[in-house]
Amino acid sequence: MREPTVSSLMTREVITADVGSSFKDLVRLLEDNKISAVPVLDGGYPVGVVSEADLVPKEEFRGGTSEAPGLFAGREEKHRWAQAGGITARDVMTSPVKSTSPDTAASAAARELAAAGVRRLFVMDSDGALVGVLSRRDLLKLFLREDEELKTVIRDEIFGRMLWVDPFSVDVEVSDGVVTMGGQLERQSEVEIAEHLVRALPGVVDVHSKLRPEWNDTAHTRQTTILG
Template sequence: MREPTVASLMTREVIAADVGSSFKDLVRLLEDNKISAVPVLDGGHPVGVVSEADLVPKEEFRGGTEDAPGVFAGRVTKHRWEQAGGVTARDVMTSPVKTITSDLAASAAARELAAAGVRRLFVVDSDGALVGVLSRRDLLKLFLREDDELRTTIRDEIFGRTLWVDPATVTVDVSAGVVTLDGRLERRSEVDIAEHLVRALPGVVDVHSQLRCGWNDTTHPRQTEIFG
């Protein structure tokens, strides 16, 4: 089964700013659209991002009129002071910006989000031009799949087409994304594979397995002689 990709989850209409956008226009862009950050584009290519945190230093340091941080101040504090004197997106943006491509698997995108510690990733094409944005909320939409849809996919795709198991021999119940499996398969390896595939299915919250097997093909015969 193919995993959903970024292309199927991302938001394609992206509100963005230009590197030359004024400070006031940036504030208005965030306020009017009720968003917390925008990508900054240069010729259609994302070169940075401006968030509310990048704009607040203007007030924190009173537009740069406060004394510059001392020599022992941290790098982050010095950067905020520099942002306070900025007048365009280029001056205040945080860069470089983290980007991904639309063919990336959803699970890989989730790992990228976690590793980067950001709320969103900007999606670019092969030329590096912005084509969308993927947020944490976009990924969470996977868990809104209907229980009946999950049940059908598990029964027909996993047991029927992937494992070649008669779906009638297995009971699949799904409630609020939690899957309960019951029934008897021929081999222990089939039980293990089935449980793994169901748990990895996008939209599944948890799996309770009561599957049984006719014989354990995962145990070496010699082990059975010694320990059996």
């Protein structure tokens, strides 16, 4: 079963700024569009990002009039001090751009967001052109799938097409994304595969499995592993 990709979840219309955009224009751009960050383009290609955090140092250090960080100040504090004197996007932006590709799987993109510690990834094609933006909120939309849709996918795709099981020989109920399964399958391995596939299905919140096997085809394998 194919996992959703970034292309199917991303926002395609992206508000952008130019490297020469003024500080005040950047503030107005964020405020007017109710966004917290904007990619900065140079010649049509992303070279950085300006977020609210990149603009706040102007107030934090009163435009550079407050006392400069001391000799032993951290790199981050010194960076914010430098941003306080910025007047264009080029001066205050953070580089490089945290990006991903349109064909990246949703789960991989979620891991990239977590690893980078950012709220969004800008989506660039193979030529480096900006084609969209993927936010945490875009990923969370996966959990808005209707219960009935999930139930149909589990029965028809997972049991019917992938496990070759009569879809109506098992009981499947979905409530607020929580899946409850009951019934009997032929082998224990099928039970474990079914549970794994359903739990990995985009939009599933949790799985309660009451599936039973007619016989345990994994017992000998596990015993051999222990003895070996």
